[in-house]
Amino acid sequence: MKAAVLYELAKPLKVEEIQWSTLLRGQVLVELAYSGVCHSQLMEVRGKRGEDKFLPHLLGHEATGIVKEIGPDVTKVKVGDKVVLGWIKGDGINAEGAKYLNDDKIIVNSGGVTTFNEYSVVSENRLVKLPDDVPLDIGVLFGCAIPTGSGIVTNEIQPEENSTIAIFGLGGIGLSALMATKLYKCSKIIAIDIEDNKLELAKEFGATDTINSLKEDSLKKILDLTDGKGVDYAVEASGITMVIETAFKSVKNNGGLSVFASHPKAGELIKIDPFDLICGKNIKGSWGGGCYPDRDLPKFFDLYLEGKLPLDRLLEKRYTLDEINFALDDLENRKVTRPLIEINKNIG
Known part of the structure; x- marks a missing residue:
């Protein structure tokens, strides 16, 4: 072969x-x-x-x-x-x-x-x-893309009604996560990337707000969009340590959760302010979206067949x-x- x-x-x-x-x-x-x-x-x-x-x-x-x-x-x-x-x-x-x-x-x-x-x-x-x-x-x-990206949302976050969420990085994982947020009744879905065409696609997938982080300060913009509180949840899928740090900073005090599934270069470390942890911000890594394939893939198959996961747009x-x-x-x-x-x- x-x-x-x-x-x-x-x-x-x-x-x-x-x-x-x-x-x-x-x-x-x-x-x-x-x-x-x-x-x-x-x-x-x-x-x-x-x-x-x-x-x-x-x-x-x-x-x-x-x-x-x-x-x-x-x-x-x-x-x-x-x-x-x-x-x-x-x-x-x-x-x-x-x-x-x-x-x-x-x-x-x-x-x-x-x-x-x-x-x-x-x-x-x-x-x-x-x-x-x-x-x-x-x-x-x-x-990979769906179990990891959508799995982060459906297995590890499960956003509450009227909650706010930010998606950092709109590759296959980030866009898959974004699709899954539409299964929940989030009040704000904020998509962040450096490519305008991906941000336009994010709007089609249900993003309420988009941020080009090359053109504006993404953390400041997220705080502006959330009355200074920060988002309830953040998903980071860019693979850049600085973006992982920003995603963590973007979540609210007293219960905000940032989940990352990206792979920065070997040897790179993230830096976080311990005071943010004391204030109740949470950060965790995701191993494949917490997905168990034989349990979760049949659910994702059904969602695709029901038209709720427009996967053809990714290929x-x-x-x-x-x-x-x-x-x-x-x-x-x-x-x-x-x-x-x-x-x-x-x-x-």
Whole structure:
């Protein structure tokens, strides 16, 4: 099969032919249709996640495809099932990562799930069946963007009626979080980014107010919009330490909550004023939106089918697997919100 392999940090991925081996206990072979690309992979390729002990290896953690073969003891899926591949662990066996071989017989490592490849040997617990009426391209977003972004809102915040919320960073995670706020009766939904086109999209998704943080002081503007109190909740998805700090400052005293799910560069630290903690501001990190895939994805599937999650608006640009490095460049340069890799759009 063809796959994009990371051999060296801060270098382009190498698209080449590799081979998979016999399936082990709990492993599932999936022929991939589509894969998403998020900032986690971008940071990994660029070497911003710190030391990488597993080179060379495959990448990618959100995709859709068709089950082609199941390994010993797999019961969750069967051959022919449409599935979502994601990084968050769910029901099923937590199988070891597969080992692949390139043409030079060098071992190419992988984790429980990889998606920048035509076929993937996936751990059973990283798969969820995709309903037949959810398209395979849309289904990719249920692997990471939706469970993380929307999950922060539905699992970890659950905004109260008439509460206020600010979303910092309008990539795939931030926009997914913004969509989910419309499920609640928030009085103000404030979207913050540095791209005017994303802010316009945020208005379509239900933002009551938008702030371009390159053009105005986002903290001051949020305080102006909330009579000096700050918002009840903040979601931070930019991956910038200064923005995490600002999001925390933007929440109100006595119970304000800031949740961040972004990955700043390895080694960077956030600074917060201890007095803000004493005053009752709260901050927490989110691991995949507190999502448990087998419990939560069926709910998100239903919301999409009911028209409450306009996910098609997130997939504005598509690439082939051979164009994976262009997709990474475009994501880094903010030319695209969520690149979609068309691996085999004709299956299914």
